[in-house]
Amino acid sequence: MVNAWTARECQCEKDRLEKLNVQKLFAELHVPKRYQGKTIQNFDQSLLKGRGYDMAVRYVERFDEIRHENTNGLAFIGPPGTGKTHLAYAILNALVPRVRSAICGSVPDLMEMLRPKSDRELGEQRLHALKTSELVVLDDLGAEQESSWVTERLFMILNARYNEQLPTIITSNVELGVLERIPGWGRVGSRITEMCHAVLCDGADHRKLKKTKNREG
Ligand SMILES: Nc1ncnc2c1ncn2[C@@H]1O[C@H](COP(=O)(O)OP(=O)(O)OP(=O)(O)O)[C@@H](O)[C@H]1O
Numbered sequence: 417m418v419n420a421w422t423a424r425e426c427q428c429e430k431d432r433l434e435k436l437n438v439q440k441l442f443a444e445l446h447v448p449k450r451y452q453g454k455t456i457q458n459f460d461q462s463l464l465k466g467r468g469y470d471m472a473v474r475y476v477e478r479f480d481e482i483r484h485e486n487t488n489g490l491a492f493i494g495p496p497g498t499g500k501t502h503l504a505y506a507i508l509n510a511l512v513p514r515v516r517s518a519i520c521g522s523v524p525d526l527m528e529m530l531r532p533k534s535d536r537e538l539g540e541q542r543l544h545a546l547k548t549s550e551l552v553v554l555d556d557l558g559a560e561q562e563s564s565w566v567t568e569r570l571f572m573i574l575n576a577r578y579n580e581q582l583p584t585i586i587t588s589n590v591e592l593g594v595l596e597r598i599p600g601w602g603r604v605g606s607r608i609t610e611m612c613h614a615v616l617c618d619g620a621d622h623r624k625l626k627k628t629k630n631r632e633g
């Protein structure tokens with residue numbers, strides 16, 4: 417007979433195996449060195465115009481409620497150097513201990529990992545993981561627009577996550593309205609609009625600011 421305790425133990429073991437499996441499938445996809453120590457605490461909120469900082473804080477604090485809502489993702493949109501990837505990794509770093517499995521990477525890198533080269537099965541397993549992992553961060557969405565193969569893969573991932581209401585965090589330089597007008601992207605953009613709270617990130621390019629400060633100091 418399966419009692420409540422045994423069922424909980426089975427679920428824990430399933431979760432552990434899922435986490436291990438995702439780690440194995442995406443072993444090449446480590447958190448880039450630059451973003452390893454990024455947290456919400458070391459983000460300077462005074463430099464960012466918009467609600468990006470507040471949204472990130474609230475998202476981490478209320479994730480257990482938000483994850484069950486219809487719109488349970490975030491889309492950080494704005495020009496280069498405004499801290500979109502920093503905030504996305506800060507959220508990921510805070511939530512990793514609280515989710516079964518999480519995958520985070522730049523869209524061009526993730527697409528490269530899905531391309532069926534020698535190991536087609538590995539590509540399919542990775543695609544399945546991107547569709548079903550509890551949390552996925554797609555950094556730099558819209559960086560690859562031309563290939564219909566990429567558009568199709570993105571649609572498969574986002575449609576599966578949309579249907580199962582799985583939290584997805586996106587960063588992009590391209591406004592959602594503009595994304596939707598890219599040929600073939602209408603259905604991708606439409607789903608993101610419902611899945612994610614759009615968070616406009618505006619302000620100075622932090623990369624250039626750091627350089628100017630270094631020169632002056
Ligand atoms: N408000 C901030 N406080 C502290 N560090 C910041 C802030 N904004 C950006 N940075 C730092 O500046 C660098 C660039 O930020 P990030 O990579 O997040 O920009 P981005 O908005 O994703 O740019 P892109 O659109 O070009 O990808 C990173 O090292 C990041 O940690």
Ligand SMILES: [Mg+2]
Nearest residue numbers: 500501556587
């Ligand atoms: Mg970025």
